[in-house]
Each structure stands twice: as C-alpha cells, then as structure tokens.
Amino acid sequence: MSSYNWCHNPDCHTIETQSRVRGTGDNKVLRTRKIPLTSEYIRNSIYAYFCNQNCLHSFLNKFAREVANIRAVRQPSETPIKIEKTKEESYRYRHNDTGNYQRVPYMATRTTIINKNSS
Numbered sequence: 001m002s003s004y005n006w007c008h009n010p011d012c013h014t015i016e017t018q019s020r021v022r023g024t025g026d027n028k029v030l031r032t033r034k035i036p037l038t039s040e041y042i043r044n045s046i047y048a049y050f051c052n053q054n055c056l057h058s059f060l061n062k063f064a065r066e067v068a069n070i071r072a073v074r075q076p077s078e079t080p081i082k083i084e085k086t087k088e089e090s091y092r093y094r095h096n097d098t099g100n101y102q103r104v105p106y107m108a109t110r111t112t113i114i115n116k117n118s119s
C-alpha cells in the first residue's frame with residue numbers, strides 16, 4: 001500500500017501557497033500537494049484524496065456530473081419509520097402596538113420518530 005496520495009484536484013498545482021513550492025534555484029514550480037496516509041482516520045476519509053476542503057470542492061464542482069453518474073439517483077429512497085405525535089404547550093411572540101413583543105401560548109404538535117426499520 002502506498003504511504004501517500006497526490007491531491008486529486010486537477011488544479012491543486014495552480015494554487016499559490018508556500019506548501020506547493022518545489023524545485024531549486026530558477027527552476028521553481030508549484031506542485032500538487034502530497035497527502036501522507038499516516039493515520040487510519042485519513043486513510044478512511046475523503047481527505048485521503050484531497051489536501052483540503054478547497055481542493056475537494058473544486059474537484060466536485062468540476063466533475064459534479066461524472067460524480068453523480070457514478071451512482072445515478074432517478075427516484076427518491078424511503079426508510080420505514082414509526083412516529084409519535086404529542087401535544088405540548090409552546091409560545092409565539094407577537095409584535096404589539098407598543099413596539100414590544102407579547103408572548104402568546106398555543107398547543108403545538110411535536111412529531112417524534114420513535115424507531116426505524118421495525119415491523
């Protein structure tokens with residue numbers, strides 16, 4: 001297994017930061033950043049392939065259609081759930097003639113998802 005990846009943003013090497021400057025004398029270049037895969041956290045994350053959020057989002061903006069077509073979504077998915085509705089007292093704040101707000105109680109309905117995938 002390789003111990004590093006190169007950032008996958010095709011424009012990484014055009015971003016002007018000190019961390020990308022390589023070369024000697026008059027032969028300086030901006031180089032794609034190397035990502036050391038030193039921790040399991042990095043190896044298992046998207047940042048194993050992108051040196052930072054800016055490069056990740058640049059890549060996603062440039063290749064959004066291709067990324068979406070890797071696993072096209074043509075209809076919504078659904079997860080079966082059970083819900084519980086409860087009534088509870090809540091408050092609205094109503095602006096009044098004096099320029100202040102008045103606290104007005106009302107009975108609100110709270111919807112709580114009590115479980116998923118049970119049947």
Ligand SMILES: [Zn+2]
Nearest residue numbers: 007012051055
């Ligand atoms: Zn990068």
